[in-house]
Amino acid sequence: xxxxxxxxxxxxxxxxxxxxxxxxxxxxxxxxxPELSKEIVxxxxxxxxxxxxxxxxxxxxxxxxxxxxLAMELGxxxxxxxxxxxxxxxxxxxxYDLEYGSTEMEIHKGSIKPGMxxxxxxxxxxxxxxxxxxxxxxxxxxxxxxxxxxxxxxxQLKGRDRLSxxxxxxxxxxxxx
Numbered sequence: 001x002x003x004x005x006x007x008x009x010x011x012x013x014x015x016x017x018x019x020x021x022x023x024x025x026x027x028x029x030x031x032x033x034p035e036l037s038k039e040i041v042x043x044x045x046x047x048x049x050x051x052x053x054x055x056x057x058x059x060x061x062x063x064x065x066x067x068x069x070l071a072m073e074l075g076x077x078x079x080x081x082x083x084x085x086x087x088x089x090x091x092x093x094x095x096y097d098l099e100y101g102s103t104e105m106e107i108h109k110g111s112i113k114p115g116m117x118x119x120x121x122x123x124x125x126x127x128x129x130x131x132x133x134x135x136x137x138x139x140x141x142x143x144x145x146x147x148x149x150x151x152x153x154x155x156q157l158k159g160r161d162r163l164s165x166x167x168x169x170x171x172x173x174x175x176x177x
Contacts, residue, residue, distance in 0.1 A: 053117055082106055
């Protein structure tokens with residue numbers, strides 16, 4: 001069985017979560033298989049080991065799950081992007097709009113050095129708003145976006161279109177129409 005099929009088989013569909021009409025793609029069953037988790041990290045490594053990447057940012061919180069092991073495999077730093085108020089030291093923040101309201105993400109000030117090429121990693125690409133906010137935080141710190149990596153992409157929400165103004169590649173291991 002190929003990796004995409006294994007990922008698809010492991011992902012659990014949860015209807016009406018977090019609200020009615022949403023078909024939630026639950027990735028947590030993946031972590032019941034250390035072998036599958038290792039294969040996923042290996043695939044991300046294969047896709048990015050030849051790219052010039054100086055660091056990875058993982059978006060709270062599921063972006064930490066494969067982002068950190070990938071950074072370790074690549075031998076590069078890993079930085080956290082979290083919701084406002086969750087990081088303990090001085091931060092840089094970026095406010096952005098959601099479907100209903102707005103939110104704010106932060107990164108520790110000075111983590112990203114000027115000119116650093118940074119890969120943005122998260123578990124899911126939906127509308128692209130959170131990944132774009134992460135890209136803006138990288139730019140605010142003088143870094144450059146080296147690309148984006150996601151475990152899952154919901155194509156009908158067109159997040160890839162929103163990210164197309166940033167550096168490529170935009171990689172997802174599994175997608176749903």
